[in-house]
Amino acid sequence: MLEDELNRLFHFYLKKSYFSGAVCLISKGDEIIFKASYGNRIDKTMESNSNYSLSRTTKKMNTSTIFDLASITKMFITTIILHFISQGKLQLRTPLGECLLDIREKSNLMDHIGHVTMEQLLTHSSGIPAWYPFYVEHDKKFYTILNSIVSPSSMVEDVTYSDINYMLLGEVIKKKSKLSLEECVNRVFIQSLEMKTLTFGPGFGNNVAATEFGNRIEQKMCAERGLQFNHWRSTDLPIIGEVNDGNCHYYFQGKSGHAGLFASAMDVLKLGHLYVKGGEYQGKSIINREIIQRSTTKLNHTRGLGWEFSDVFPNGYGHTGFTGTSLWVVPTKKMVVVILTNRLHVSKPISIQSFRKEVHQKIINTI
Numbered sequence: 001m002l003e004d005e006l007n008r009l010f011h012f013y014l015k016k017s018y019f020s021g022a023v024c025l026i027s028k029g030d031e032i033i034f035k036a037s038y039g040n041r042i043d044k045t046m047e048s049n050s051n052y053s054l055s056r057t058t059k060k061m062n063t064s065t066i067f068d069l070a071s072i073t074k075m076f077i078t079t080i081i082l083h084f085i086s087q088g089k090l091q092l093r094t095p096l097g098e099c100l101l102d103i104r105e106k107s108n109l110m111d112h113i114g115h116v117t118m119e120q121l122l123t124h125s126s127g128i129p130a131w132y133p134f135y136v137e138h139d140k141k142f143y144t145i146l147n148s149i150v151s152p153s154s155m156v157e158d159v160t161y162s163d164i165n166y167m168l169l170g171e172v173i174k175k176k177s178k179l180s181l182e183e184c185v186n187r188v189f190i191q192s193l194e195m196k197t198l199t200f201g202p203g204f205g206n207n208v209a210a211t212e213f214g215n216r217i218e219q220k221m222c223a224e225r226g227l228q229f230n231h232w233r234s235t236d237l238p239i240i241g242e243v244n245d246g247n248c249h250y251y252f253q254g255k256s257g258h259a260g261l262f263a264s265a266m267d268v269l270k271l272g273h274l275y276v277k278g279g280e281y282q283g284k285s286i287i288n289r290e291i292i293q294r295s296t297t298k299l300n301h302t303r304g305l306g307w308e309f310s311d312v313f314p315n316g317y318g319h320t321g322f323t324g325t326s327l328w329v330v331p332t333k334k335m336v337v338v339i340l341t342n343r344l345h346v347s348k349p350i351s352i353q354s355f356r357k358e359v360h361q362k363i364i365n366t367i
Contacts, residue, residue: 010022037060039061041210067325070244095114096168103143133247135251163247182199197267210239213235323344
């Protein structure tokens with residue numbers, strides 16, 4: 001029985017400290033066929049209008065717990081871009097230089113990335129470097145820093161998964177809509193798709209999953225590159241209700257195109273449903289069906305428009321997040337699977353890809 005098998009797998013990996021808590025939702029068509037939570041979360045209580053304290057006690061994780069979605073944020077940003085394309089505000093072949101004046105004004109950026117299209121950003125085939133800690137130069141503007149790190153030697157030829165691609169897509173959204181990212185998320189997802197918990201953090205109650213104890217991993221990444229930063233969060237306390245990602249937290253004040261969104265599993269499930277149903281929600285078209293079809297087609301190595309095609313996502317496509325989150329869609333079965341874990345909230349975080357593969361394979365073999 002699927003329920004027994006999934007419970008066994010989640011408890012097995014929980015005991016091996018792959019994560020300290022998790023939520024799993026599975027839907028087929030319009031029916032939720034599996035819904036469960038595992039492990040614990042830290043309680044977060046409000047002391048005043050602006051101050052929070054962490055309780056020493058833990059509470060059970062529940063299916064309504066809010067998680068830092070990490071890079072699943074990218075699929076919400078992808079959806080806004082595809083929504084704009086459906087409205088005629090953008091095209092997949094629209095170049096960055098046409099969208100962003102700041103790129104046009106810097107000849108180096110215009111020469112090296114001005115020609116990069118929306119499709120190349122969405123498929124991670126732009127050639128733009130994968131990552132840079134913008135916060136080490138927090139007193140400088142984004143395009144000034146970008147101008148200093150983009151050069152012929154920094155550009156890559158193969159498909160390279162890049163946070164910077166989605167930082168730029170976030171900038172495109174703001175320019176095209178003349179709104180903040182938060183306002184765009186509100187219009188597309190909270191108003192149009194009736195998502196109840198999706199938001200850029202912080203600002204929630206106490207039902208939030210904790211992540212890393214400070215930015216230990218990014219501290220190491222910066223040290224390996226010989227880069228200095230003196231404003232790290234304490235490694236003695238877990239991050240909770242604030243985005244884990246360093247660039248999003250320290251540089252973009254919690255709101256960026258590559259990370260920053262928080263939500264419950266149910267709202268992530270709704271995003272998957274939008275793609276299963278050809279871009280429609282309750283009879284209203286959010287994204288043209290043809291664009292949905294292109295988005296969910298393998299276009300470049302393992303990438304669709306935003307989506308990943310790999311053995312982690314058998315018979316379908318999906319996306320993962322660094323904090324331990326994942327969204328998997330199997331269109332032939334009209335199935336959506338959401339797994340949210342707090343894999344960073346352990347003493348020594350490790351990859352959970354083996355866990356994801358085993359759980360997904362068990363689901364696909366059973367349903």
